[in-house]
Amino acid sequence: MNDQQLLRYARHILLDELGIEGQEKILAGRALIIGAGGLGSPAAMYLASAGVGHITLVDDDVVELSNLQRQLLHTTESLGQAKVESGRRALLAFNPDIVVDTIAQRLQGDALLAAVARADVVLDCSDNFTTRHAINRACVHHRKPLVSGAAIRFDGQVSVFDLRGETSPCYHCLFPEADDVEEASCATMGVLAPLVGIIGSVQAAEALKLLAGIGETLAGRMLCLDGLAMQWRSLNVPRDEECAICKRPTPEALRASPSRGRR
Numbered sequence: 001m002n003d004q005q006l007l008r009y010a011r012h013i014l015l016d017e018l019g020i021e022g023q024e025k026i027l028a029g030r031a032l033i034i035g036a037g038g039l040g041s042p043a044a045m046y047l048a049s050a051g052v053g054h055i056t057l058v059d060d061d062v063v064e065l066s067n068l069q070r071q072l073l074h075t076t077e078s079l080g081q082a083k084v085e086s087g088r089r090a091l092l093a094f095n096p097d098i099v100v101d102t103i104a105q106r107l108q109g110d111a112l113l114a115a116v117a118r119a120d121v122v123l124d125c126s127d128n129f130t131t132r133h134a135i136n137r138a139c140v141h142h143r144k145p146l147v148s149g150a151a152i153r154f155d156g157q158v159s160v161f162d163l164r165g166e167t168s169p170c171y172h173c174l175f176p177e178a179d180d181v182e183e184a185s186c187a188t189m190g191v192l193a194p195l196v197g198i199i200g201s202v203q204a205a206e207a208l209k210l211l212a213g214i215g216e217t218l219a220g221r222m223l224c225l226d227g228l229a230m231q232w233r234s235l236n237v238p239r240d241e242e243c244a245i246c247k248r249p250t251p252e253a254l255r256a257s258p259s260r261g262r263r
Contacts, residue, residue: 022212035125038196046204136171154227
């Protein structure tokens with residue numbers, strides 16, 4: 001790190017658990033943030049200000065007036081512009097020393113797999129189950145840690161799904177994919193503006209811990225926030241041994257595999 005970076009990140013460096021080594025890992029980190037709205041705004045802002053060296057921001061939407069109540073990446077001057085471009089300008093204003101790539105489309109298929117493969121950590125800041133399950137499948141495929149958040153009305157939740165751990169569940173273990181799931185959105189249900197800030201900030205904290213390799217993440221747990229009572233609950237999330245997405249082969253199946261022992 002140069003002198004400017006030592007000064008900019010001094011309050012991180014003062015943390016014994018983080019220090020210069022941890023901050024250097026953050027500077028070298030690559031974060032994929034899918035969704036540049038209510039959750040993606042605070043998550044991206046904190047990752048940028050903390051010095052995550054390469055951020056890829058993904059969203060296929062444009063800025064609308066109703067977004068400005070909670071999506072702090074965007075301003076009145078951004079109305080009608082692509083959220084990723086509005087977000088990119090905001091992030092570089094926070095920290096011009098980082099790299100911010102943008103993808104102004106809904107990632108799916110091979111494009112999603114490729115984007116996840118390039119990332120060190122993935123933040124799911126989307127607002128629908130179809131996207132969340134697609135992101136989960138890509139993260140399971142590449143064994144990339146996934147920081148997932150959601151917020152609606154006065155309720156929020158956040159967890160980490162990290163298949164690098166043998167006992168860690170994936171998103172599908174907790175929320176099995178189904179055709180009859182009723183979608184709830186801020187557009188129809190409403191959301192308290194600071195709630196997305198709280199959940200998105202927790203997502204950023206978990207992502208920074210993952211990049212720096214410090215602390216204990218939310219893998220295997222989910223934090224649930226009742227914003228009206230301002231009470232948190234921590235729920236254990238076990239791995240589903242029969243999960244259709246992340247099921248691991250048994251030792252017997254591995255021993256019976258014809259590819260065993262090949263290089």
